Structures are given as C-alpha cells and as structure tokens.
Amino acid sequence: xxxxxxxTYDPRVIALLxxxxxxxxxxxxxxxxxxxxxxxxxxxxxxxxxxxxxDTLVAVGALKVLSPDHGEVKSMHxxxxxxxxxxAGKMLRHIIDQARARNMTRLSLETGSWDYFKPAVALYQxxxxxxxxxxxxxxxxxxSLFLTLAL
Numbered sequence: 189x190x191x192x193x194x195x196t197y198d199p200r201v202i203a204l205l206x207x208x209x210x211x212x213x214x215x216x217x218x219x220x221x222x223x224x225x226x227x228x229x230x231x232x233x234x235x236x237x238x239x240x241x242x243d244t245l246v247a248v249g250a251l252k253v254l255s256p257d258h259g260e261v262k263s264m265h266x267x268x269x270x271x272x273x274x275x276a277g278k279m280l281r282h283i284i285d286q287a288r289a290r291n292m293t294r295l296s297l298e299t300g301s302w303d304y305f306k307p308a309v310a311l312y313q314x315x316x317x318x319x320x321x322x323x324x325x326x327x328x329x330x331x332s333l334f335l336t337l338a339l
Contacts (some may be wrong), residue, residue: 189239189240189241189246189247189274189275189278189279190239190240190241191238191239191240191278191279191282192237192238192239192240193235193236193237193238194229194236194237194238194248194250195238196226196229196230196236197319198238198269198330200245201238201245201248201271201328202226203243203266204248204267205225205226205229205248205263205265207265208223208248208265209221209225209261211225211304212300212325213224215300215302215304215305215330216300217318217331218256220300220329220331220332221300221327222261222298222332223262224250224252224262224263229250229263231252232297233249233252233253233327234250234251234252234262235248235250235253235286236248236249236250236263237249237279237282237283239275239278239279241270241275244267244270245267246266246267246273246275247264247265247266247267247270247275247276247278248261248263248264248265248279248281249261249264249265249271249279249280249282249283250262250263250264250283251283251286251287251290251295253290253292254323254324256291256292257291257292257293257294258292258293258294258295258296258323258324259287259290259292259294259295259296260295260296260297260298260323260324261280261283261296261297261312262294262297264276264279264280264283264297264308266279271307276308276311277311277314278314278317280311280315280323281315283295284315284337284339287339288339292339293338293339294336294337294338294339295317295336295337295339296320296323296324296334296335296336296337297312297334297335297336298326298332298333298334299332299333300331300332300333300334301330301331301333302331305333309333309335312335313335315337316337317335317337318335318336318337319333319334320334320335320336321333321334323336
C-alpha cells in the first residue's frame with residue numbers, strides 16, 4: 189500500500205469518507221458519533237492520509253494535534269473489499285510514526301463500543317493501545333471507548 193497526503197477534494201476520497209461517516213453514525217446512537225467530516229479533516233491541526241493499492245483507494249487515516257505532545261487518531265477506515273489484507277495496520281503504523289516524528293509522547297483515540305467496532309478495537313490493542321479515560325473534551329459515554337498509546 190502506498191500512503192500519500194490525502195486529497196479531501198478527490199471524489200474517490202470523498203466517497204470513502206462519506207461511507208465511513210455514514211456507516212459509523214448508523215452503528216452509533218445519536219450524539220455519540222465523533223467522526224470528522226470533510227471540514228474537520230481540512231482543519232489546520234489535522235494531517236490526513238490516503239492508502240492506495242495501485243489505483244484503488246483502500247484506506248484513510250488522520251492525526252489530529254491536540255497539543256504539542258498529544259495527538260488523536262481520527263478517520264481510520266479501510267474499504268470493505270480490502271479488509272484483512274493488512275492495510276489498516278499499515279495506516280495505523282504510519283500515523284504512529286508521524287506522531288513520533290512530531291515529538292508527541294501520547295496518541296489517543298475514541299471509537300464505538302458496539303460490536304461493529306470490535307475489529308477496530310482489536311487492531312488498536314494489537315498495536316499497543318490500552319483503554320483510558322475520556323480525553324480532550326470527550327465525556328464518558330456507554331457508546332464510546334477511549335484508548336491511548338505512550339510513544
């Protein structure tokens with residue numbers, strides 16, 4: 189998979205992100221979905237990447253800077269047809285590496301607690317993330333899980 193800086197104006201990227209947001213929100217109670225929309229991904233404190241298998245967009249992921257030493261994983265999604273091929277792990281490792289390159293010492297994330305999100309939680313745990321308390325404005329919510337990784 190080739191990882192590049194994401195183009196949030198590319199129709200293929202827009203379609204995958206729309207699917208990500210729509211699917212995540214459909215699997216979460218109203219008010220508990222925290223996926224970034226296109227405007228959020230275009231913010232100055234967000235770095236966004238796309239993963240390509242040849243000409244096919246297979247994954248997206250972002251790093252939101254919360255403070256100079258703390259980042260948040262955002263918008264992790266892999267095309268359904270490309271799952272179980274290691275693309276999500278490669279994107280997550282890229283985000284972790286980018287956080288380290290920015291001298292961050294902590295990387296956190298929020299994901300859903302429903303069964304739909306179990307594969308994502310397993311991925312994060314396989315890369316060393318552990319459960320933590322809510323961070324950076326999040327509040328405890330039975331629909332959300334919070335994980336963190338010391339870098």
